[in-house]
Amino acid sequence: MDEQTRIQVEAAAFRDLIAHLQKRTDVQNIDLMNLAGFCRNCLAKWYRAEAERRGVAIDYDQAREYVYGMPYPDWKERHQAEASSAQKAKFAALSADELADTRGGR
Numbered sequence: 858m859d860e861q862t863r864i865q866v867e868a869a870a871f872r873d874l875i876a877h878l879q880k881r882t883d884v885q886n887i888d889l890m891n892l893a894g895f896c897r898n899c900l901a902k903w904y905r906a907e908a909e910r911r912g913v914a915i916d917y918d919q920a921r922e923y924v925y926g927m928p929y930p931d932w933k934e935r936h937q938a939e940a941s942s943a944q945k946a947k948f949a950a951l952s953a954d955e956l957a958d959t960r961g962g963r
Contacts, residue, residue, distance in 0.1 A: 882935070894956045901917065908920070
């Protein structure tokens with residue numbers, strides 16, 4: 858696969874992931890963090906960081922709106938449930954190695 862095709866395939870897969878997460882509002886961020894070590898907010902931070910590396914100014918709220926498909930406060934009000942004690946305990950037990958680097962680095 859040539860470089861340009863690889864980039865296009867990766868970009869399409871990322872867009873599909875975002876679309877899937879926008880449809881699956883039942884999946885809470887804490888569930889994603891507990892299972893995969895990243896969540897929608899992490900994706901927004903990575904998106905923002907990459908845009909800035911390419912000289913495109915985008916703030917965190919804009920990046921989250923892209924990932925969530927709506928302003929974050931609206932998504933939170935409509936879809937975010939209170940985390941259970943079990944979810945919170947599992948998250949608290951995660952090590953730094955299990956959590957995604959959300960500072961925008963690679």
